[in-house]
Each structure stands twice: as structure tokens, then as C-alpha cells.
Amino acid sequence: MVEVIGKLRHQVALLKPTISKDELGQEMENLEVQKTIWANIEPLSGKEYFSAKQINSEVNVKITIRYIEPLLPHWVVQFGHRVFNIESIINFEERNKYLQLLCSEKVGVNSD
Numbered sequence: 001m002v003e004v005i006g007k008l009r010h011q012v013a014l015l016k017p018t019i020s021k022d023e024l025g026q027e028m029e030n031l032e033v034q035k036t037i038w039a040n041i042e043p044l045s046g047k048e049y050f051s052a053k054q055i056n057s058e059v060n061v062k063i064t065i066r067y068i069e070p071l072l073p074h075w076v077v078q079f080g081h082r083v084f085n086i087e088s089i090i091n092f093e094e095r096n097k098y099l100q101l102l103c104s105e106k107v108g109v110n111s112d
Helices: none
Strands: 010-021 027-051 054-066 076-079 082-091 098-111
Touching: 027 076
Parallel strands: none
Antiparallel strands: 010 027, 010 076, 027 054, 054 098, 076 082, 082 098
């Protein structure tokens, strides 16, 4: 892998889903910031699909970060107002230097 330190130019937050209870005792899922780090974000593909009179778009991206622990696939990555679901985590060359996060983002949900 080509050295990517200079390409880590996007500041992102790693968010961990947590469960809390509101005043009525109902469970609510919240996203709690675990770390703010620098990353490289590369679009991989985009696809549109039609479902029940809705047009849905999904964008797939590869996010490269320095190696950190712990990071789990149910966490999400926030970049500005965008939120990416982590689909898989790859420890590039198993060298504990960089992680490649393959992520998806649902965007542009429209209905009639």
C-alpha cells in the first residue's frame, strides 16, 4: 500500500451505538462519539433502486484510517452531516498500520 498519511485529510468521528431509556422507560438508540480521527474517503460506487414508489440511493465508500482498537462493525462513521454504516473492517496486510472500512450510506430518500 502506498503511504497514505498525506491523504488522511478528512476529519471523521467514530460513533458507537448505545441504548438509553427516556423518562417513560422506553429504550432509545443514541450514537456516542468514541474518537475523532483523520481519514481518507474514496467513493467506490453508487446505486439507485426503486421500492414501493420510493427512489433510494446508496453510496459505497472506502474509508482509510490509522489502525485503532477497538473498532467494531456495528459502529458508524460521521463525516460532517453524512453518516456511513461500516459493512466490513480490513486490517490492511495484517500489519496494524491502517484499517480500510468498507461503508455504505443511504441518501436521497424520496416518496410521492
